Structure formats: C-alpha cells, structure tokens
Amino acid sequence: VQLVESGGGLVQAGGSLRLSCAASGLSFDEYHIGWFRQAPGKEHEGVSCISGSDGQTIYADSVKGRFTTSSDKARNMVYLQMNHLKPEDTAVYYCAADRDSVELMAVMFDGADKRYLEHWGQGTPVTVSS
Secondary structure, eight states: OEEEEEOOEEEETTOOEEEEEEEESSOGGGOEEEEEEEOTTSOOEEEEEEETTTOOEEEOTTTTTTEEEEEEGGGTEEEEEEOSOOGGGOEEEEEEEESOHHHHHHHHHSOOOGGGSSEEOOOEEEEEEO
16 A cells, blocks of 8 residues: 655645645555644644545544545545645644554544554645744
8 A cells, every 4th residue: 555645835825725645555445544744843634534435534633624624535535625724734744544443533533643544645734834
C-alpha cells in the first residue's frame, strides 16, 4: 500500500488549496481514509475522515465549513479542499488509510498514537501567511 500526498504550498490567509492523496495497493471499499496534520512541535491533529465504501465524512470542529474531503473511487484518489485558510492551518498534511474505522477515528480525533494506523503517507506541507 502506498499513499502519496500532493498539492501543498504557500498561500495567503483567506486563500484555498486542494490536496490530493493517491492511494495504490488497496481496495477503496475496504478502507476508511483520513487526513491529519501536524505543525512543528505539536501533536498531530485529525482533520477529516471519509469512508471508502459509502463516502460518509466527518470533520474536526476547527475545519467544519471550510474544508471538504471527497473521493474518486475509480481513480483511487482522495481530496481535501481547503477554503478560507487561516495561519493556524499551517502544518504538514498527511492522508492515512485504515480498515478499522474505530481505530482511524481514535487516531484522528481522540489523540491515539498515529502508529496504530495501518498506512499513512509522507505528507505535504501547507503554509498560510497572514
């Protein structure tokens, strides 16, 4: 399994970016995909999750209404559309895949160690300037 993120960069506050996660070696229907971020010196923070089978999504309160995650099963791609970006969104963004939704949610939103995740990528950096 390989997850490759792309689309990060430098953007001004209020701007937008779309991150992509290319997933290979897995069957989308079997996995739940999550986005998490990690700023320098801070713990990881879950951003969103999407079910590979039915596309149900869940978001962290800090990004609700600004970020949207979607998937393209035919292309094994997951996206994170980020609008109205704020300086506090600055971080390295990672996508992760896990067949256990409870495990994924625990890492994303309950502070569980990200080493419990089955797979995650190398990350793509996002910098939002004020």
